[in-house]
Amino acid sequence: GNSVTQMEGPVTLSEEAFLTINCTYTATGYPSLFWYVQYPGEGLQLLLKATKADDKGSNKGFEATYRKETTSFHLEKGSVQVSDSAVYFCALSPLPNSGGSNYKLTFGKGTLLTVNP
Amino acid sequence: NAGVTQTPKFRILKIGQSMTLQCTQDMNHNYMYWYRQDPGMGLKLIYYSVGAGITDKGEVPNGYNVSRSTTEDFPLRLELAAPSQTSVYFCASSPLAGRGDYEQYFGPGTRLTVT
Numbered sequence: 001g002n003s004v005t006q007m008e009g010p011v012t013l014s015e016e017a018f019l020t021i022n023c024t025y026t027a028t029g030y031p032s033l034f035w036y037v038q039y040p041g042e043g044l045q046l047l048l049k050a051t052k053a054d055d056k057g058s059n060k061g062f063e064a065t066y067r068k069e070t071t072s073f074h075l076e077k078g079s080v081q082v083s084d085s086a087v088y089f090c091a092l093s094p095l096p097n098s099g100g101s102n103y104k105l106t107f108g109k110g111t112l113l114t115v116n117p
Numbered sequence: 118n119a120g121v122t123q124t125p126k127f128r129i130l131k132i133g134q135s136m137t138l139q140c141t142q143d144m145n146h147n148y149m150y151w152y153r154q155d156p157g158m159g160l161k162l163i164y165y166s167v168g169a170g171i172t173d174k175g176e177v178p179n180g181y182n183v184s185r186s187t188t189e190d191f192p193l194r195l196e197l198a199a200p201s202q203t204s205v206y207f208c209a210s211s212p213l214a215g216r217g218d219y220e221q222y223f224g225p226g227t228r229l230t231v232t
Contacts, residue, residue: 034220043121043207043223044160089159104150104175105221109159 002027006090006108013080013115021075021111023064023090031092033057033066033073034105038087047075047088080115087112119143121224123208129230130198138193138227140208148211149191150221151175151183153204160207166191198231205229 007022025031032051036044048057050066050073057064062077073090090108124139142149147168152160162175166185180202182194191210195202205228209221 041225043225044209044221045223046220049220104162104165107160109157 002031002092002094002106004090004092004106004108006088006111008109008111009087010112010114013113015082015115015117016079017115019075019077019080019084019113021088021090021113023073023075023108025071025073025090025092027071027092027094027106029094030068031094033064034091034093035062035064035073035075036089036091036107038089038110040086044089080113082115082117085113085115121208121210121222123206123224123227125227126225127228129232130195132198132200132231134198135194135196136198136229138195138206138208138229140191140193140224141189142191142208142210142222143189144210144212144222145188146210146212146222147188148221149185150209150211151181151191151193152207152209153177153202154207154226155204163193163206195229200231203229203231 003026005024034049035047037047038044048059050057053068055066064073064075087110089110091105121142150165151163154160161177163181164183166172169188172183205226207226208224211221
């Protein structure tokens with residue numbers, strides 16, 4: 001079946017540090033890939049997405065590139081801010097007719113990021 | 118647009134009580150979902166619906182029921198609450214998208230404690 005594995009947290013960084021959160025997946029074919037962010041006390045919101053191999057999703061200074069050869073979608077940001085402190089979830093939506101229901105997302109367990117001033 | 122709204126925000130139940138978590142979306146989305154989020158465990162799908170009148174079980178449906186009489190509303194019913202149902206519950210919706218990028222829009226969550 002489909003699965004998403006992301007790096008265990010928590011991750012603690014100082015402001016302006018470089019961030020990488022690793023995410024790898026298992027799925028048939030080429031699923032769509034997502035990063036969601038959950039700020040304290042709130043629901044999840046979409047941060048960025050990529051729907052085909054070599055696509056780069058980007059938003060708010062965050063980037064992730066869909067790498068089919070390594071089945072990865074690592075999240076990066078060059079200079080984090082205190083306001084980036086949140087839980088980050090990697091997720092996938094399988095291809096239609098690949099054996100999974102493509103309207104159901106499979107989520108990783110989440111990575112808690114804390115950025116200190 | 119309000120997006121996805123959930124009520125209540127917080128609730129404490131005694132073991133054996135019942136309650137309904139409300140979820141409404143105003144985006145005319147076909148798909149709706151209920152998740153629970155336990156600490157350190159990510160999100161688990163409880164039930165989902167692909168349109169009014171159609172619902173199906175997710176990974177962890179035991180102890181819950183849903184209905185979808187309208188496009189907008191997707192209530193989650195807990196019968197005979199148990200401590201194992203202590204969790205944060207999220208409702209989400211998504212449009213009928215194209216290739217497979219079914220972006221989901223989440224509500225703010227309901228924090229439920231069963232004691």
